[in-house]
Amino acid sequence: MDFFELARSRYSVRRFTDEPVRQEHLDRILEVANEAPTGCNKQPHRIFIAQSEDSINKLNELSRCIFGAKTVFIFALNENEDWKNPLEKGIRAGFQDVSIVATHVMLAAWELGIGTCWVNYFPNSKLDETMGLPEGIKSVLIMPMGYPSEDSEPIPMHYDCKEIKETVRYI
Numbered sequence: 001m002d003f004f005e006l007a008r009s010r011y012s013v014r015r016f017t018d019e020p021v022r023q024e025h026l027d028r029i030l031e032v033a034n035e036a037p038t039g040c041n042k043q044p045h046r047i048f049i050a051q052s053e054d055s056i057n058k059l060n061e062l063s064r065c066i067f068g069a070k071t072v073f074i075f076a077l078n079e080n081e082d083w084k085n086p087l088e089k090g091i092r093a094g095f096q097d098v099s100i101v102a103t104h105v106m107l108a109a110w111e112l113g114i115g116t117c118w119v120n121y122f123p124n125s126k127l128d129e130t131m132g133l134p135e136g137i138k139s140v141l142i143m144p145m146g147y148p149s150e151d152s153e154p155i156p157m158h159y160d161c162k163e164i165k166e167t168v169r170y171i
Helices: 001-008 021-033 053-062 094-111 125-132
Strands: 045-048 071-078 137-146
Touching: 001 053, 001 137, 021 094, 045 094, 053 071, 053 125, 053 137, 071 094, 094 137, 125 137
Parallel strands: none
Antiparallel strands: 045 071, 071 137
């Protein structure tokens, strides 16, 4: 599948099979994550992989958007490692970097037949505390993943894309 087909076919999966994500697939996905570009290649992202029953139960208490997944990636930022713009105070690349890595993971997973859902619906600071993230490491998003169930399909709003002329301006 070429990249355009991959991008067009991917959707947020909210129904998964009970089959755990195979380790060889996780390894491949993590290789792709490691190749993702970050500001000055500082790689401030951290990925925590929740697979134990205890971890998944904790995540289910924090968010209604785990969707029965047996594997959940927690994408986080090491605030001490991200690139800071020397030209303007307060401008940093960390959240962008984590998002780039998460996007690479999402697309690599889809190519392997693994569905994902990008989730921001959780209390970040409570997740950090509950999951025992180290000091200075802040959660950015969670990503349930697994093999899509047979009845998995995109939600109707998935197809509601604005026209390019509404989002792009040549200047």
